[in-house]
Amino acid sequence: MTARGLGIDVGGTNLRAALVELETGAVVALRRHALAGRSPGEVVSVAASLARALGAEPGTTVGVGFAGQLQAGSGVVLNAPNLGWRDVPLGELLSGALGAPVRVANDLSAAAWGEARFGAARGARESLVVFVGTGVGAGLLLGGRLHEGAGGVAGELGHVKVDRPPGTAPRRCGCGMTDCLEAWAGGAAVEARVREAVAEGRAPAPAPGEARSGAGRTDVAARAGEEWALSLWEETAGLLGRAVASAATLLDPGRVVLGGGLLLGNALLYEMVERRIREETSRTAAAHLVVARAALGDEAGVVGAALLGAGR
DSSP states (O other): OOOOOOOOEOOOOOOEEEEETTTTOOOOEEEEEOOOOHHHHHHHHHHHHHHHHOOOOTTTTEEEEEESSTTTTEEEEETHHHHHHEEHHHHHHHHHHHHHHHEEEHHHHHHHHHHHHSTTTTTOOSSSEEEESSEEEEEEEEETTTEEOOSTTTTTGGSSSSOOTTTOOOOOTTTSSSHHHHHHHSSSHHHHHHHHHHHHHSSSSOOOEEEEHHHHHHHHHHTOOHHHHHHHHHHHHHHHHHHHHHHHHHHHOOOEEEEEEHHOHHHHHHHHHHHHHHHSSSSHHHHOOEEESSSSGGGGHHHHHHHHTTOO
16 A cells, blocks of 8 residues: 555644555645634644544555744744744654654645645745745745754744735734735735725725625726725735745745745735735846746645655
């Protein structure tokens, strides 16, 4: 039987777990759970429960992609803004609950590795993988290897500083600082900005029973030419596009892979961000830059985590 590994992806709002065929990257079975409780104990309990539901056998290798800043090689979460964690020994806690060694990596490092092995970054020795979901993050592949930095926190694109739009007040990020990219252009920030626009009368209130998110409403309204939505998308795309273009100019990755629910779920925003990346990357780097959609979608994190957990 083909070797399988367990991959766990802990995001800001959801936890996914999957059994993955290590030779092919195929997801054999997947479970997803919305994180109502966000304490370390609750998250570990959910992860263990999903692992049992997936039928993970004793001895199955385990890898975790976690949305936060990690201490290199230790499995310790130094700071997880979207969960409110600091200095949590996640690897140790999960290893005890699952009865197996656990490799913990940043969620975008895991997603980048999944895309490098079986997705849109396959075959590229240098690539920058950027996901925009609840937050904003990036994974780096340099020389065909995952680059996690001296302290394990490389790729924290969401916490670079941005020039906020004219006439606006500073926005505090979950990391405790102000005017991070994530505080303006992450999915949670977009939802907050839509609510503010409705409260201030600049945007219409959602229709009763409407299921679309604030981002989904904005994308539809922007396509229809509504000024409030176009303005919000132009600001969001400008901030994201410039940050990614700056990183591409610095690193010359050759390939940029874009993913995450906010980008892949809102077609106009994706188009605007891609255009800004091409416009603002230096001409020499842009001349051979390929911008691609993440091929593995929401499964990139669990696939990459499972591979890392197995040392592949």
